[in-house]
Amino acid sequence: MTEKRFQESYENRISISIPTNDDPTLVICAKCQSKAVVTLHNDEARLTCPICGYNLAKTAEEKTFYWDAENPTDSYFGVNLWLQTDCVGESLWVFNKRHLEYLENFVSVKHRQCNPNNETWTNSSLASRLPKWLKSAKNRTHILKGIEVLKSKYNDA
Numbered sequence: 001m002t003e004k005r006f007q008e009s010y011e012n013r014i015s016i017s018i019p020t021n022d023d024p025t026l027v028i029c030a031k032c033q034s035k036a037v038v039t040l041h042n043d044e045a046r047l048t049c050p051i052c053g054y055n056l057a058k059t060a061e062e063k064t065f066y067w068d069a070e071n072p073t074d075s076y077f078g079v080n081l082w083l084q085t086d087c088v089g090e091s092l093w094v095f096n097k098r099h100l101e102y103l104e105n106f107v108s109v110k111h112r113q114c115n116p117n118n119e120t121w122t123n124s125s126l127a128s129r130l131p132k133w134l135k136s137a138k139n140r141t142h143i144l145k146g147i148e149v150l151k152s153k154y155n156d157a
């Protein structure tokens with residue numbers, strides 16, 4: 001059996017929070033509490049709820065970077081993230097699909113390796129900024145369960 005290794009990505013806390021064409025940030029609609037999306041088109045950020053039609057837009061330059069572990073929100077509108085769940089008394093949350101995949105990869109592999117271009121993870125790397133409870137081996141099983149919860153929420157209508 002070959003062991004999977006964790007390869008640090010080039011994502012950092014800012015890049016991972018930015019929606020891409022096929023990977024929007026999932027948020028809770030402020031109006032109807034359904035799953036809504038934040039997308040980015042050229043220089044415009046847009047929040048759209050497919051259920052109630054709630055719609056907000058602003059220029060992407062007005063990005064406000066939120067990284068509140070207790071109350072995580074998207075980076076443009078400060079709206080609560082859809083992909084959140086309680087895990088070992090903490091809040092497990094992600095912005096989007098690639099963030100979810102990143103965490104799953106990070107938590108599930110035993111041997112983590114550094115970015116080959118660096119001796120150690122840089123302070124700006126995502127892995128270096130993850131909270132201790134997420135890195136703790138004793139929490140691994142619980143966190144993987146939490147990630148499964150987030151995956152099913154991702155697929156919720």
Ligand SMILES: [Zn+2]
Nearest residue numbers: 029032049052
């Ligand atoms: Zn709505």
